[in-house]
Amino acid sequence: MIRRLVVLALLVGGAVLLEPLRAPTEGVIAPRSLFLFGILLLTADTFGALTHDAGLPRLVGYLLAGLALGPSVTAIVPPGVLQDLAMMKRLAVGLIGLLAGAELRAADLRLRHRAIFWILTLQVLAVMAAVWAALLLTHQWVPFLVDLSTSSLVFVALLFAATLAVNSPMVTLAMLTETGARGPLARTTLGVVLVADVVVILLFTAAFSLAQGSLGGAPAGAPSSLFQLLREVLGSICAGLLVGGVVSLYLRFVRHELVVFAVVVVFATAAAAQALQFELLLSLLVAGFFVENLAPVRAQPLVETLHHMAVPVFVIFFAMAGAELDVASFASLWPVILLLAVVRGAAILGGSRAGARIGGAEPVVAREIWTGLVSQAGVALGLATIIAERLPGLGRAMQVLIVGIIAVNESVGPVLFRRGLSRAGEIIVP
Amino acid sequence: MQTTLAALAVLTAGYILAYLLFDRLRDRYGYVGGAEYVLLGVLLGPHVTRLLDAGRVQDLTPIVSLAIGWLGLLLGTYFRLPTLALLSPDHVRIAFAEAVATFAAGLGALLLLFRYLADHTWADAAVQAVTLAAVATLSSPAAVDAFVDRARVRSALLPVLQLTARIDALIGVVAFGLILAILHRGDVAPDIRPPTATEWAVINLAVGVASGVLFHLFLGPRDGETESGGASRLFVALAGAIVIASGASYYLNLSPLYTNLVLGFILANSGAAHREVTRLLLATERPVYLALLVFAGAAWSPESVDLLFLAPAFVLVRLAARFFGGRVAGELVAPPELRTPRLARGLLAQGGLAVAMAVNYTQVRPDLNPRLILTATLLSVLLFEAVAGREGAALVESLEADAVGAGIGSSSSGTAAGVT
Secondary structure: HHHHHHHHHHHHHHHHHHHHHOOOOOOOOOHHHHHHHHHHHHHHHHHHHHHOOOOOOHHHHHHHHHHHEEEEEEHHHHHHHHHHHHHHHHHHHHHHHHHHHHOHHHHHHHHHHHHHHHHHHHHHHHHHHHHHHHHHHHHHHHHHHHHOOOOHHHHHHHHHHHHHHOOHHHHHHHHHHHHHHOOOOHHHHHHHHHHHHHHHHHHHHHHHHHHHHHHHOOOOOOOHHHHHHHHHHHHHHHHHHHHHHHHHHHHHHOOOOOOHHHHHHHHHHHHHHHHHOOOOOHEEEEEEHHHHOOOOOOOOEEEEOHHHHEEEEHHHHHHHOHHHHOOHHHHHHHHHHHHHHHHHHHHHHHHHHHHHOOOOOOOHHHHHHHHHOOOOOOHHHHHHHHHHHHHHHHHHHHHHHHHHHHHHHHHHHHHHHHHHHOHHHHHHOO | OHHHHHHHHHHHHHHHHHHHHHHHEEEEOOOOOOOOOOOOOOOOOOOOOOOOOHHEEEEOHHHHHHHHHHHHHHHHHOOHHHHHHOOOHHHHHHHHHHHHHHHHHHHHHHHHHHHHOOOHHHHHHHHHHHHHHHHHHOHHHHHHHHHHHHOOOOEHHHHHHHHHHHHHHHHHHHHHHHHHOOOOOOOOOOOOOOOOOOHHHHHHHHHHHHHHHHHHHHHHHOOOOHHHHHHHHHHHHHHHHHHHHHHHHOOOOOOOOHHHHHHHHHHHOOOOOOOHHHHHHHHHHHHHHHHHHHHHHHOOOOHHHHOOHHHHHHHHHHHHHHHHHHHHHHHOOHHHOOOOOOHHHHHOOHHHHHHHHHHHHHOOOOOOHHHHHHHHHHHHHHHHHHHHHHHHHHHHHHHHHHHHHHHHHHHHHHOOOOOO
């Protein structure tokens, strides 16, 4: 404990001491970004070790470290640096997507398809219904909903509910990597979360189109919105298949320098995703799934390489996610945030238990699956950003509330999932 | 953002293509080099295909600083004191004599060139001359190791060459790091006194030492970790230490090569993880080095005509300084059984450190002929790599011939001088 505190003191002290030795400079990437990235990386891992010692998941420590160093608290890592380092976060998202897709085995899906289908369907429906109803009932206490017409309120609440139906492939995979869990609960949760990622993006896009139409933007169900929906999802799937094909060819004929290759695949896909407007995570999920399950190659070397890279990647992703949390902006909304987080959690509990029983899942899965579905992180944050960018005015305010709820789910979810895995007896690495 | 992503994607794709193509050549023809990656970078860069324009190359600077630091760290891990203590004092004397003589000869000539032919002030001439003298002193440990591995006899000269290549690198990197610290460029915050030259040198050293201490404190006792957890933490600790050391150097306008050399030295000489650290670094050396070569090629711009003569002049200076250093060490300093006039022939290749140093110079001193330094270095690396393989092979052949001769002699004398 003392050693870790000394490390933290050295890291923070070093960052503060060196700061005045260079005058601020202009540049595409500020010179101090690299240095502060190192500080963030080691601080996050140290916080992770501290939370692990306290019986909590490491990634809660990563988030806390990011929060502590980020603009909300000490501002040692200012917003400009986070912007410079967005590339690293994108790399982390891509690598996690590729790994998550490769971890999704077709055999597992076949074996558990009934359970996955019912859990996914009922938990998504339950969350959407519960959050939608809760928001309609409490809209007087949410400043940006007060003045909306009834039809707008209904559709905006639906969009809100769709966003909160998203789970977190990142947290799930991070927890499975950290604990080494590979049992029925782990496999079912992974299956539900990854398939849900595709389903909820479709639901979100439909809800977004309805909300936009009700607010006087493009009319609901307009061809342009539908085209956009189709383009983004189909584009992601096509891009994923293409990337999967390239990865398969590389694994078949080359199989050298897999770390470099994985990095270039992610960067190339990220560049294409930005230019052609498809979803990076979804496309790399598809690519990973294709390589593992459909291509006539052994994906094991790539999966092993990605596993070796996983821990630093998770540290980067969650530390940066923590640093990006804006505590001050949602301080005034905390009663609504807590209420909606509790309603969402209760809906997940009810929906997933019912789904697991109908789908014939093992009793331990029925009992604990909800703990793996509470977390929200990257995908949900991405959707919140889309809302903020594409619904001017109202979107920004919605983003603040959504990010507040995500922050709660992101912090509580990993703790719950670790307990669930522990109670299911699936934790291999304590 | 998108341009950076695209630049990285293009850079790495090009690297993989070159890797595949030239690995075949290496397997088939025994080709060992790196020049092709520089050429690939030039082809991708702003002067040919423009896939990587100047802005995109600029965007990659922090990542390149990281790669430069990585190479410095690897060099630092060579110098493990318990291993160095086992070396023959004669070998150490020869190695240091060769490195210092080469550096001094190169520095003298280059200082005169920059001061009187290029008409720079003494301070500006010193920065450029020390940088190029450091580049001239470098000899590639990997190239030396390659022909030593192929040698069929164990001549006593071969370990001397291997050690000399590493001491060359040490002298070069330290000289380069110190000149950038002592003649430091860059403003500090308005409310503090600018550090003196000595203070900058100490700060540079302190960053490396602090990063090393941090690494050990961070890693802590490794019992209780699972094997995979331990490896992951080691990777995070190492990556964090390198990022901090390189990032701090880049931020302070100092050399990440030197800072990470210090860090590597500390890692090699303290704690239980030094073997794993070296293994991890060696496993990643090749991709880092080759990516750096591609970047150097992409960052290259032709120098203005009036200074262009300095690039070929540098090649000649390096050749002369190398042979001067070789003669001093091989004939004046070496004991009789190790005496040789051919020492320099095994030390011609410059390797990735030279490119890293030149690229680092362009980042730290963009105000002082960066294109000239990079052009001269790349020209030198390309030319010397073209002949280094042949010269190394010729040296090994001559050592084999000596050994055969000594073997004939040994039938009467019973000893084979110079052959271990």
